Structure formats: C-alpha cells, structure tokens
Amino acid sequence: MTPRGRPRSFDRDAVLQQAMRMFWERGYESTSLADLTSATGLKPPSLYAAFGSKEGLFREAVELYTRTDGALTGTALDGGPTAREAVGRMLRENACGYTEDGRPPGCMIVLAATTCAAENESVRQLLADTRADTLRSIRARLERGVADGDLPAGTDTGQLADFYGTVLFGLSIRARDGASREALLRVADSAMHAWDALTGGTGPAAPDD
Amino acid sequence: MTPRGRPRSFDRDAVLQQAMRMFWERGYESTSLADLTSATGLKPPSLYAAFGSKEGLFREAVELYTRTDGALTGTALDGGPTAREAVGRMLRENACGYTEDGRPPGCMIVLAATTCAAENESVRQLLADTRADTLRSIRARLERGVADGDLPAGTDTGQLADFYGTVLFGLSIRARDGASREALLRVADSAMHAWDALTGGTGPAAPDD
DNA sequence: CCGTTTGTATAGCGATCGCTAAATAATTAC
DNA sequence: GTAATTATTTAGCGATCGCTATACAAACGG
Structure with missing residues (x-):
C-alpha cells in the first residue's frame, strides 16, 4: 500500500x-x-x-482545536465526581487555558469569527454550531448529575447549562482583552457561587479545591 | 456664520x-x-x-453606538435604587436590547472586532478600551451601593463587576448565535442568583421585577 | 460678473485577496 | 529503461481592498 x-x-x-x-x-x-x-x-x-x-483548512483547524485545546472542556466535565465539581473545574481549567503563556488568549471557537462577510457565513455558522455543542456537553453533564442524585430531580439543566456556557464564552472576551488568569479564576469562582441558589441549595456543599 | x-x-x-x-x-x-x-x-x-x-468612520460609529444603543447599560445602572436592582436591570435590559427585532443581535462593542489583522490592532484596542469602560461603570455603581449602604462595606466591587461584566459580554456571543430573548433573560436571572452569595447575603432581598 | 471655497463625480491608483494553469521534479508500477 | 502518478515551483489570474488625483459643480463674498 x-x-x-x-x-x-x-x-x-x-x-x-x-x-x-x-x-x-x-x-x-x-x-x-x-x-x-x-x-x-x-x-x-x-x-x-x-x-x-482556505475554508477547508479552517474546518480542519477547528477539528484539531476541539481535539486538543478545546478538549479541556469535555475532560474537565467528565473529571469531576459531581456536576458541581465538574462545572467548576470546567470553568477554572478554561480560565487557565485561556491565559496560558505562548498561546493566543481566549478560545478560538469563540473568537475566530464573531462577525464576518456574508460570503463567509458558513464559517461563522460552523463556530456557532461548535459553541452549541459546548452548551450541550455542559447540559449532558448536568443530566448525569441528576441521574447520579447530586442534582435535584427537577433541575432545569438547560437553563443551568446556558448560564455556565454564557460565562464560559464571556471569559474568552475578557482573556483577549488581557485579563489575568487570577481575574478569570475569580470570575469562575463567582459564577459557582450561584450554584446553590440555582439548584435549590439541596446539593452537597461546595468542595474547597 | x-x-x-x-x-x-x-x-x-x-x-x-x-x-x-x-x-x-x-x-x-x-x-x-x-x-x-x-x-x-x-x-x-x-x-x-x-x-x-474607514477607521475614522468606525470610531465615530463607536461613539454613536455608545451614545445610543450602548447607553442602555449606563441608564439601567443609574436607574435602580440599589446596586442589586441596578445590575439586574442592566443585564435584563441588555438581554432585551440584544434581541430587538430589526437590529443586529448582540453588542457592537463586543462583536465588531474580537480578532483582526495586525494593521487594525488599534481598532480592536478601541473596543477593548470601551469594554473596560463598561466594567468600570459597573464597578462605580457597586461602589455607590457600598456608599449607600445597600452593599456591605468590605464588598470586593472589582471582582463583582468583573463577574457581571463577563456575563454581559457572554450574552452578546449567545445573542449572535441566535439565542432567544427569553433564554438571555434566564441567563441574566441566573447570574443574579449569585448575588447573595457574592455579597455576603446581608443585603436586602431580591425584588421581584 | 469674478474669485474663493467646499462638495461631488469619474476614474483609477498600487496592493492584496483567494486561488490556479502550466511546467517541472520525484516517486512507483511495469 | 518507459509510463503513470503525485507534489512542488513559477508565475500570474480576475476581483476586491482602502483610498485618492483630477475635473467639475454649487455655494459664498466681493
């Protein structure tokens, strides 16, 4: 061959x-x-x-990104034993990834085509679809939390995923604006402070890590 | 003359x-x-x-935007009697503004130049500076809340402003991705659920509007 | 009227855009 | 070896980029 x-x-x-x-x-x-x-x-x-x-090259670049730097979101979500820990890790590890030395700050999927010429709409749509995948991943992890019992049965996982996904996307803008890792970590921490109020506060207490 | x-x-x-x-x-x-x-x-x-x-025209366009559609953030912040209500209004009214029929979804300041060629870095910087202004506006409103007594004296207004500003920026990405007004309002509502935990929970209860 | 001033229209500048035809080079199959 | 196949090089395509020189048009003061 x-x-x-x-x-x-x-x-x-x-x-x-x-x-x-x-x-x-x-x-x-x-x-x-x-x-x-x-x-x-x-x-x-x-x-x-x-x-x-050029578009074909970009599409492959997007695939590579999601397989490598972008995979951090999925692995962090899978990593935590509870939904709360998983989402917290996801935000914190992305805050770190977005401010890694020697890498462009922020997420390629969020930043590379927020606006574009009409002729490149398909590229913007590709990234929008990929962002939708991220929201679905978060939601899927929350569903697992419900199944595992660390989230109440009635939890609105869609709303919760939308919230934490929106914070995640916002982190990329702030990273590209030059925000420090510590500043982004504080934002992630702040977002996690909404957890109890959003989940009915009946879950286990927040871990300290 | x-x-x-x-x-x-x-x-x-x-x-x-x-x-x-x-x-x-x-x-x-x-x-x-x-x-x-x-x-x-x-x-x-x-x-x-x-x-x-072209850049001169863009700079004037940015000024016009901040005077008109972008002024919504400032007026909403000024509007509420307490810091909590002001920030809540700011998020909700922007959620509405970002999904107004007949207007491009999301905020021009957030979306118009997240990335650009090296030769247009000054344009990206202009928007980054304008975004920093927004964070400062939020923080200033929080400082007033401390002065007015509706926020505890030790409140970290910088951290709080960074969090709500990051959520605000994230809303623009989600709006441009086609999120509904209701979805964005739910995100705003979710973000406000962090308020008590972030401010020590000693402030007045959340209003219902 | 004339001269000055400012705005508009025509036309096109040099540079760059994404992309490709044609010729040449390097390999395998036989 | 020859033929077939694929990659690289050279050169440049037509289109568009932001922008402007030049000529003409419409207002003013005198």
Missing part, C-alpha cells in the same frame, strides 16, 4: 497546527493565504492540494 | 447611523468601503471628506 507519485515534502499535521494557531490568533478572515504560506514555507498550490481551500 | 463653498448634499448623521449598523452587523474588517458606499449612495471621496478614513 505504498503511495504512488511524488511524496509530500512537508508534515501535514505540523502545517495544520501552525494554521490553527494563526486562525486562533487573528481569526478566519484576517488570516490571509499569504500569512499562511509565509509562516509554513509552503506555496499556495501545496496548501490547496493538501486542504482544498 | 453661513458655511462657505458648496453645501453637503447628504445627511452626515444619517450616513453615520447607516455605517454604524453595518459595522455592528458585519464587524469592522468585513465591512468594505464598497459596502458602505453602495448602502449610502455616497461616492468614496464624499465619505472620506466627511470622515477621514
């Missing part, structure tokens, strides 16, 4: 990672083909042979 | 308002000069004579 023809002379994954970083930093429309080719050393035809189009 | 020379043949304020709407809808970089001239009927030289540059 050896591939025929001239072999590719570059590392496709490495190029994709570089592209992801640029889209993350500057957004979809503000990252030009010239930016991408000069950063990777590739000529346009090589990029197009490998990824099809 | 009659102006000399040929009089301007268009309504400068009306053109500025149209430009604001386009920047609000599509963002700074995605709104082209061709978009602006075709929407207003003006030719480029007229636009440049009146506003100097």
Whole structure:
C-alpha cells in the first residue's frame, strides 16, 4: 500500500497546527493565504492540494482545536465526581487555558469569527454550531448529575447549562482583552457561587479545591 | 456664520447611523468601503471628506453606538435604587436590547472586532478600551451601593463587576448565535442568583421585577 | 460678473485577496 | 529503461481592498 507519485515534502499535521494557531490568533478572515504560506514555507498550490481551500483548512483547524485545546472542556466535565465539581473545574481549567503563556488568549471557537462577510457565513455558522455543542456537553453533564442524585430531580439543566456556557464564552472576551488568569479564576469562582441558589441549595456543599 | 463653498448634499448623521449598523452587523474588517458606499449612495471621496478614513468612520460609529444603543447599560445602572436592582436591570435590559427585532443581535462593542489583522490592532484596542469602560461603570455603581449602604462595606466591587461584566459580554456571543430573548433573560436571572452569595447575603432581598 | 471655497463625480491608483494553469521534479508500477 | 502518478515551483489570474488625483459643480463674498 505504498503511495504512488511524488511524496509530500512537508508534515501535514505540523502545517495544520501552525494554521490553527494563526486562525486562533487573528481569526478566519484576517488570516490571509499569504500569512499562511509565509509562516509554513509552503506555496499556495501545496496548501490547496493538501486542504482544498482556505475554508477547508479552517474546518480542519477547528477539528484539531476541539481535539486538543478545546478538549479541556469535555475532560474537565467528565473529571469531576459531581456536576458541581465538574462545572467548576470546567470553568477554572478554561480560565487557565485561556491565559496560558505562548498561546493566543481566549478560545478560538469563540473568537475566530464573531462577525464576518456574508460570503463567509458558513464559517461563522460552523463556530456557532461548535459553541452549541459546548452548551450541550455542559447540559449532558448536568443530566448525569441528576441521574447520579447530586442534582435535584427537577433541575432545569438547560437553563443551568446556558448560564455556565454564557460565562464560559464571556471569559474568552475578557482573556483577549488581557485579563489575568487570577481575574478569570475569580470570575469562575463567582459564577459557582450561584450554584446553590440555582439548584435549590439541596446539593452537597461546595468542595474547597 | 453661513458655511462657505458648496453645501453637503447628504445627511452626515444619517450616513453615520447607516455605517454604524453595518459595522455592528458585519464587524469592522468585513465591512468594505464598497459596502458602505453602495448602502449610502455616497461616492468614496464624499465619505472620506466627511470622515477621514474607514477607521475614522468606525470610531465615530463607536461613539454613536455608545451614545445610543450602548447607553442602555449606563441608564439601567443609574436607574435602580440599589446596586442589586441596578445590575439586574442592566443585564435584563441588555438581554432585551440584544434581541430587538430589526437590529443586529448582540453588542457592537463586543462583536465588531474580537480578532483582526495586525494593521487594525488599534481598532480592536478601541473596543477593548470601551469594554473596560463598561466594567468600570459597573464597578462605580457597586461602589455607590457600598456608599449607600445597600452593599456591605468590605464588598470586593472589582471582582463583582468583573463577574457581571463577563456575563454581559457572554450574552452578546449567545445573542449572535441566535439565542432567544427569553433564554438571555434566564441567563441574566441566573447570574443574579449569585448575588447573595457574592455579597455576603446581608443585603436586602431580591425584588421581584 | 469674478474669485474663493467646499462638495461631488469619474476614474483609477498600487496592493492584496483567494486561488490556479502550466511546467517541472520525484516517486512507483511495469 | 518507459509510463503513470503525485507534489512542488513559477508565475500570474480576475476581483476586491482602502483610498485618492483630477475635473467639475454649487455655494459664498466681493
């Protein structure tokens, strides 16, 4: 099963990672083909042979992001023993991820295409859909909390997920504005202070970590 | 004091308002000069004579926005008799403003330039500074609450303002993603459920409106 | 009327946009 | 070896970007 023809002379994954970083930093429309080719050393035809189009490259970059930096949300949600701990971890770990040295501040999914030209609406929609996935993930974790008994049976998981998701999205704006990790962690902590009031206050007490 | 020379043949304020709407809808970089001239009927030289540059026009559009749609935050904060009511109103009225029929969903200041090319960094910074103004406004209202006695003396107004400001920014993302007014109002309501826990729970009870 | 001042219209500047045709290079199949 | 296949290089496509030089039009003061 050896591939025929001239072999590719570059590392496709490495190029994709570089592209992801640029889209993350500057957004979809503000990252030009010239930016991408000069950063990777590739000529346009090589990029197009490998990824099809700028949008195709971006879509793969989004997939890579959700598999790597963006996966933090899912793993944090899965990590906590209770819904409360899971959501708290999710916010705090993202607050840390959004302010990691050497990475663009904030989340690529939130920041890379909040507005765009009509011709790129499909790109904005892709990110909107991905954000909707995040809200569903949070909600799914809350449902599990209800099933596990650490959340009351009548809990409005949709409303709760919408609230914590909205806070999460807001953290990206604040991170891109230069907010410190500590400031974002305080916001996460503040959001968790609503937990008892939102869940009827009948759950277990807040852990200290 | 009659102006000399040929009089301007268009309504400068009306053109500025149209430009604001386009920047609000599509963002700074995605709104082209061709978009602006075709929407207003003006030719480029007229636009440049009146506003100097695309960035100059945008800066005036931002000023107009903060004077009009964006003023809602300040008036809502000033409106409530207590800090708690003021912040609650601020969130709820923005939730409504962000989902008004016939207007671009979400806040122009939050959405119009989350990312941009390096050459337009000054535009992104302008919006970041304006967002910082919003956080300061919230904090100032909280300080007044402390002075008025409806917030405990030791209240960390900076942390509280950061939290509610982050929720406010998140609402714009959710609005642009198509969230309903009711959904945003529920998020605002959820955020207010953190109030007692964040302020020591020694303030007056939450009003019902 | 004339000269000055300011605004508008025509036309197009140089630069960059995303993208690609055509030629050449490097590999496998036979 | 030759043919087939795939990648890279060179060069540049048509379209659009923000912006402007130039010429003309409409108001003023005198």
